[in-house]
Amino acid sequence: MICQAGKYDTRINSSAIDHSLFNWILKEIDEKLLPSEILNEFVDPIMMNSMDKLESYLNRRFEELKWGICITLRSDNDISPGEVLMEIKGNNQKIKFITSLITQYLVKNSLKIKPLEVMSVVNTNEGIKVELSGSNNKDALLSLEIFFGKTDELVRTIKTRPAFWKSLFNRHLVSNYNMVTVHRNYFEDLLEGKIPAWEVAIENLAKKPIREIPLTEMLHLMKEVFETSRIVDRVEIDKDILVLFHSYRDRAAIEKLRKSAHALLEANGHMFDARATANIVILTHRSDVGIKINEIVKTLKNSNTRLDQELLVFFGFLKGLKDIPDIPISLTSLGRRTGKSLMQGYELENNIKTWTLDNFQKALQSIDARLHRESEWKSEGKDLLYTIRKCNIAGNGNEFDNYVCHTVRETFKGALSYAFGNKARMCTKHLLTHGDNFCEVIIRMP
Known part of the structure; x- marks a missing residue:
């Protein structure tokens, strides 16, 4: 046994672990990114100098670990690749972890040479295929979060303020998720008797001004914000119709919800009907009204036409609808x-x-x-x-x-x-x- 163990790197065989425990660990670190120092300890960054040598090294390494993993790396350039196609075959749970590990290694160690962005991750009957392509540092790192680090920011954030998040979790659990969590600006508007808006929350999620958000994306962002804040119970989207399901009984509260949702869509540049019933607010896109508004604004902008004359035209248009x-x-x-x-x-x-x-x-x-x-x-x-x-x-x-x-x-x-x-x-x-x-x-x- 001593002779056998001595044939391999002591870093690889320094410890043994129960099979079920090992699988549980792999499952728990799923969708979390590994620190760069861990990656570089597992595979030396200098191995990025040759895709062929990296492939041989990785296959040899996992063969020594008895993982039954087969790795294929195809690239357009062995030393400085701009396109890489990786395929990994083997045990499903293990190849998922290995795919994440090697992809992180490739992306992070390509940043100083020619950044590689993850373009696609495809599961096949035999394994997993990953396509990487030349990009920039920002998009390359973002692609890691999208494909392999979906819970990374969540876990990192909770660890920075565990007492706060534990208290918040407990409040939601105790109230059976009847807690409402809103942006400070929204709360200030409520205190001042204004119709509260969600522009800040939407723009923070979209990472762009509200006017630049396409309508389809805007409706899904509203669904996410309204449901996670618990302002409404549920949001359904049917093409360009938004339906808000709520449990409010006070008419004033329902009216504020209706006007708030309408104002948000108006800020996005679209005209919607906003109807309220006992437990539902229905917002229906009225592109015809929006088109007429654009026509009148254009007329006022390019001429000295009196506003009240244009309003008379618009008011007659509305009356006819x-x-x-x-x-x-x-x-x-x-x-x-x-x-x-x-x-x-x-x-x-x-x-x-x-x-x-x-x-x-x-x-x-x-x-x-x-x-x-x-x-x-x-x-x-x-x-x-x-x-x-x-x-x-x-x-x-x-x-x-x-x-x-x-x-x-x-x-x-x-x-x-x-x-x-x-x-x-x-x-x-x-x-x-x-x-x-x-x-x-x-x-x-x-």
Whole structure:
């Protein structure tokens, strides 16, 4: 036995382990990435200099371990490969671990030479095939997480704050998953009586601005965020229809959920009907309304057409549609897009790189001229007081005039949001009502 053991590297045969325990260990480290120092101790990084020699070494190594593993490495260049196809055959549980180990070794040790990205991992009847191709460091490392390290970040995060996560787990378990976990911005909006939005959570997941997220991806992100936060019980997607199942009984809570989901899709650039029943909120894509909004915004951007004239056209269009449950929501969307579009035009015409309260004031004065309004501006410390002295749009307080005023206010909000994002807040000081002669809002900066 001593003579037999002496034939092999002592690092390989330094310990023996029960078969069932060994399989359990392999299962537990599944979808976790190995530290680079462990990889480099198992296979010397210098072996990356030749794919042929690496293949021979790995097969010899696993033959000595009696694992019954067969490894094939095919590449377009033995010394500096840009394409690698790896195939591993053998015991299913073992080859899964070995595939992960060798792929990590190839990717991490290729970063300083010619980064290799994992393009595909295919399970066959005989084993596993992995295709790697030349890429960049970022995508190469990301591909490891996608294919082999799905639980890696989760485990690492829990280990950094175990007490916090254990407490959170226990609360969800004790409440039978009736806990709600939301972003701080969402909670602040609730406290202030606003309609809470999910832009921050969605953008953090998508890693890009909400306007750049394709609709199909957006719907699946909403499903993930709404379900994991426990704001709703379940979300179903049927093509471009989103159905939210909830357990709320309070009408105000249901209405906030409806408007919040609608606002999120509006921020994504799409118009949806948002209907609420006792336990369901149904959001149906209305591309026809979105197309009409885009037409009106384009008309306003490229001409001096009065906004109230275009609104009259749009209002008539909405009245002619069936199943539009909430016309003000459609007008809100029109107002926000109009404000953004007008600001983009002013930004381009005047070569604006960064928005300040000063150039924002000048831009609004230009926009007010297009909307046929007379306004005044006054600084109050960090705040800016915006007063509308004359508004040709404001009429006699009838239904259409009220809709127009609502849309113009949303135009202002759209402009403010485009210029400053979440940094600026608009506080209404005085709204024009029948018999009054001015409106006032305060723009607050942090």
